[in-house]
Amino acid sequence: MVRDGIYYALGMFAVAAVLWWLGPHALALVPVLLAVFFLWFFRDPERMIPAEAGLVVSPADGKVTDVSPTDLNGKPYTRISIFLSVFDVHVNRSPVSGVIKSAVYQRGKFLNAMNETSADANEQNVVTVEGDGITVVFKQIAGLLARRIVFNHKPGDVLTRGQRVGLIKFGSRTDVILPQPSELMVKTGDRVKGGSSVLARVLVSTKATPGFVREETGALR
Numbered sequence: 388m389v390r391d392g393i394y395y396a397l398g399m400f401a402v403a404a405v406l407w408w409l410g411p412h413a414l415a416l417v418p419v420l421l422a423v424f425f426l427w428f429f430r431d432p433e434r435m436i437p438a439e440a441g442l443v444v445s446p447a448d449g450k451v452t453d454v455s456p457t458d459l460n461g462k463p464y465t466r467i468s469i470f471l472s473v474f475d476v477h478v479n480r481s482p483v484s485g486v487i488k489s490a491v492y493q494r495g496k497f498l499n500a501m502n503e504t505s506a507d508a509n510e511q512n513v514v515t516v517e518g519d520g521i522t523v524v525f526k527q528i529a530g531l532l533a534r535r536i537v538f539n540h541k542p543g544d545v546l547t548r549g550q551r552v553g554l555i556k557f558g559s560r561t562d563v564i565l566p567q568p569s570e571l572m573v574k575t576g577d578r579v580k581g582g583s584s585v586l587a588r589v590l591v592s593t594k595a596t597p598g599f600v601r602e603e604t605g606a607l608r
Contacts, residue, residue, distance in 0.1 A: 399418040432476060483521070486544070490540065
């Protein structure tokens with residue numbers, strides 16, 4: 388579990404205790420239910436991370452809402468957008484292994500994350516990772532309810548595929564921008580899980596043994 392969930396829950400339990408003491412007791416039920424919600428919302432399940440070379444995994448749990456061509460520095464890329472509802476796990480993971488070349492926080496609006504405009508207009512954190520001979524960009528995008536993006540790394544840090552890197556609190560969206568040619572493994576409407584669902588396979592310059600590995604990174608703090 389993400390530590391924030393414990394803090395929020397403890398605060399709600401404290402409010403419940405005060406309301407119980409002041410009465411009527413029924414009022415204490417509301418903060419108790421909120422505390423349970425926070426403990427559930429900030430869950431952080433373990434995932435099996437695929438080990439085959441060239442795979443790009445989902446950075447988040449959610450529903451694929453868009454798969455479309457785009458460009459990056461004049462080169463053809465593909466953008467995969469994933470919407471996270473309040474019912475999804477909100478811990479974010481690195482889609483590939485590599486070195487963080489840049490991490491740019493951009494202030495902006497809080498439009499509905501389902502809105503296509505939110506990809507550029509909303510508050511977001513844009514991370515570029517280079518590794519396995521490819522460059523992948525992923526965005527943590529705030530939504531209508533999300534008001535805080537957490538990213539626990541900096542340029543120069545080395546990430547492994549599926550490693551926990553942060554979270555977006557409450558409803559939000561993540562975008563993955565990957566190079567072409569790529570063999571896409573998902574389509575609009577698919578449900579994905581962060582770290583374990585494969586979004587695409589791209590050509591790489593290194594080789595790895597196919598299979599799955601159990602993640603070795605610790606829980607997000």
